[in-house]
Every structure is written in C-alpha cells, then in structure tokens.
Amino acid sequence: MSYVVNIILFEEFETLDVFGPVEILGRLPEIFKLNFISLDGGIISSSQNARIDTSTYDNKHSEESILFIPGGMGVREKVGDEKLINFIENISRESKYIMSVCTGSALLAKAGILKGKKATTNKRAFNWVIEQGKDIQWIKKARWVNDGNIFTSSGVSAGMDMTLGFIEYLIGREKAIEISNGIEYKWNEDREWDPFAELYGLA
Amino acid sequence: MSYVVNIILFEEFETLDVFGPVEILGRLPEIFKLNFISLDGGIISSSQNARIDTSTYDNKHSEESILFIPGGMGVREKVGDEKLINFIENISRESKYIMSVCTGSALLAKAGILKGKKATTNKRAFNWVIEQGKDIQWIKKARWVNDGNIFTSSGVSAGMDMTLGFIEYLIGREKAIEISNGIEYKWNEDREWDPFAELYGLA
Numbered sequence: 001m002s003y004v005v006n007i008i009l010f011e012e013f014e015t016l017d018v019f020g021p022v023e024i025l026g027r028l029p030e031i032f033k034l035n036f037i038s039l040d041g042g043i044i045s046s047s048q049n050a051r052i053d054t055s056t057y058d059n060k061h062s063e064e065s066i067l068f069i070p071g072g073m074g075v076r077e078k079v080g081d082e083k084l085i086n087f088i089e090n091i092s093r094e095s096k097y098i099m100s101v102c103t104g105s106a107l108l109a110k111a112g113i114l115k116g117k118k119a120t121t122n123k124r125a126f127n128w129v130i131e132q133g134k135d136i137q138w139i140k141k142a143r144w145v146n147d148g149n150i151f152t153s154s155g156v157s158a159g160m161d162m163t164l165g166f167i168e169y170l171i172g173r174e175k176a177i178e179i180s181n182g183i184e185y186k187w188n189e190d191r192e193w194d195p196f197a198e199l200y201g202l203a
Numbered sequence: 204m205s206y207v208v209n210i211i212l213f214e215e216f217e218t219l220d221v222f223g224p225v226e227i228l229g230r231l232p233e234i235f236k237l238n239f240i241s242l243d244g245g246i247i248s249s250s251q252n253a254r255i256d257t258s259t260y261d262n263k264h265s266e267e268s269i270l271f272i273p274g275g276m277g278v279r280e281k282v283g284d285e286k287l288i289n290f291i292e293n294i295s296r297e298s299k300y301i302m303s304v305c306t307g308s309a310l311l312a313k314a315g316i317l318k319g320k321k322a323t324t325n326k327r328a329f330n331w332v333i334e335q336g337k338d339i340q341w342i343k344k345a346r347w348v349n350d351g352n353i354f355t356s357s358g359v360s361a362g363m364d365m366t367l368g369f370i371e372y373l374i375g376r377e378k379a380i381e382i383s384n385g386i387e388y389k390w391n392e393d394r395e396w397d398p399f400a401e402l403y404g405l406a
Contacts, residue, residue, distance in 0.1 A: 014226070015222050015225050015226045015229060016222060016223060016225075016226035016386060018222075019218050019219060019221075019222035019223075019226075019253065020219060020222075020223070022218050022219075022251050022253060023217070023218045023219035023222075023251060023359065025251075026218060026249075026250065026251025026252065027251075034251060034252045034253075036252075036253065036254070043256055046229075047229065048225050048226060048228075048229025048230075048237060049229060049232075049237045049239075050222065050225060050237075050239065050255060051239070051255065051256035052253060052254065052255060052256070053246055053254035053255070053256060122387070123387065124385075154387050155385075155386065155387035156226065156385075156386035156387055156388065157363075157386050157387050157388035158387050160360075181399065181402060182327075182358075182359075183219060183358065183359035183360050184325070184326065184357050184358035184359055184360055184361050184399045185359065185360035186391070186398070188389070195389070196384065196387045199384060
C-alpha cells in the first residue's frame, strides 16, 4: 500500500496547515510520497514568508493518490479563481482520499466536492466558509470530521490531529501513537474535543 | 521593537522543527521578519521532502536579530561540518536571542554557544546530543529551557510551545495566548511538562 499525496499550494497558504500534516505523513516515506504542487509550478509563498518549490500536477503514477488542501488568507481570493477550483475538482476525481485543513474546506466546498457530506473548518472563519457551498452538513464542534473518503479539520494546528486520525483509520492507532510520540506531540485523539468552537461563539 | 529572525536550514532538517515556530512568529510580521538562510543559499530539502528557497546570510540590517536552528536527521552529519559550525558561531555573536528546536541544540553545543548554560533537546536522541559539547547543564525533563538569551526545546512539536514561551517572555502571556488561540492550538504552557522524558527512559 502506497500513495502519492498531492499537496496543493497557492499564494498565502497558511504554513502550519501544510507542514504539521507533512511532518506526520513524511514519517512514513514507504507509504506516502509527498508531492508539493501548484497550478503553474514554481515557488509559492506562505503567509509566513516560507518560499516552497512546487511542481505541476502529474497524474501519471501507478499508486493511488491523496489530495491535500491547506487553508490560509489566500483562500479568500482563491474561492473566486475558476482555474484553481477546476484544478482541485479534476484532481479530486482521481484521488482515493481527500483532506483539507482550516479554510481549505472552502475550496473543496466551492469545487462541489463536499456536496451531501459532513465537514468542518476553521472556527473563527466558520460563518464565511459555510457560504462557499450548498448542501453541506457543516459540523460546528469538531477537531476534525471524516465522511467517507473525505477528512476535513478545524483551524491550523487541528490538521495534525486529523492527520494522526487518518493514520489511525488507514493503518491503526498504534502507528498514530508511535508517530505522535516520535515528534513529542500529545495527540488530541478525541475528534469531538474542540474548545475553539466555544471560544469563537459556535457552541 | 522589531527583529530579523535568521532561520538556518540545512539538508535533512526536520520540517515541523522549523514551521511550527515559523507559524507562530509569522503571526507578528510587524515584530519578526523571517529570513530563511543557508550556508550557500538556494533550495534546501527537509527530511519530509519540502523544498525551501533560502538566501545567504546578510548582517546588514538595522534591527536586532535572532538566530533559529532546527534539528533533524541532517544534524548527525552537520555536527562534523566545520564550515556550518563556524557559520552558526559567527551569526550567534551578532544575535540578541538564540533558539533551537530538537537536536538543533547539538549544533549550538558544537559551536560552543551553550558553554556554561542550561539547555535541553530531543528526548530520544538525548544521549547522543549531550556528547556534542562540554560544560553544559543538560536538563532531562523539560518541554523547553531558557537560560539568559538562549531558548532550547525538546523534540519537534516542543518548538511550538517554546516559541509561545518566547513570545510570553518578549511581549507577554496575553499575546502568546492570542496566537495559540488563533492557530487553534492548546499551548503546553508549563515548561516542566514533559511526558516524553519518561517515555524515553530519562526520568
């Protein structure tokens, strides 16, 4: 079992949305091949000034693939970028699993991928995100949500807890614990743990 | 008050060692200007295959500066790289604060920067790290340690807790809490909290 993980970057993505999950998936290089991609390839900058080298999308691989989308300030503009939304929609059709962190779910919503599904998102930006797609069952209080092959997480650092939850789903709890111990991280294992829903007036 | 943060990257640095703290410091762009640097500039790859664009060191800035060093598998080789160790030593002399995450403290130890100081490091690699420098008071059980202008953290994700502790030290607890809430992160605020010391047989 091995997967190509297509991590879609765009200008002003949020740094930790990407690199928390990358740290975790990257600990299993025999299972996950991490591909940083963007619409046109080349250097993409995060909101925190990290400049990341990306390639374009290549669907010529024999392994199954995973689509990963971060959030960030850039999403506010990108929900209106038809080329990017089509790009995401096309890749999602070829992906076995789909994951988003924070406001990345607004891009999935816009691309129609969350139709009829349960999902969550950043808690401070919640009311903006839910306007980006119809017929979606948005969960207010959740660290992350899993519906079928789609995993969506709350804001920024929640992406790490979701990714460990994905490892548990795919491989087992023991491997998720092994990785969280390896990075000296205390996994918030309960997907219903979400003090930020209350903090931001949603619960 | 504003600082240039020189983040030193090298091949096979650990992704989250860098991008956890970068997420936090990057939330205060008016205070911290983040510079990703390396010995020769250009693209540097993390152990998790993130390719980061770096520049060379430039000491011609009017603000005070902060030196930041991650750990990772690359450290095992880099403790023997005299050019890199001299580079770190030289930059440390021009820096107001010095921070390391995980085995990054082995590079500080090798450069003589931790002499006579208290410090900590990754808990699984502890016994290897403490051989990299003499006359250092290594703390086995600590999420992070602060001695004067030097902040060192435990493994990988501990860098986030240390960086929030640094924000508290520099600006105040309220700002640290505001940032951790902003990234939906539950800050491990107690620097003596360290279940991983016991897990890896140190406490």
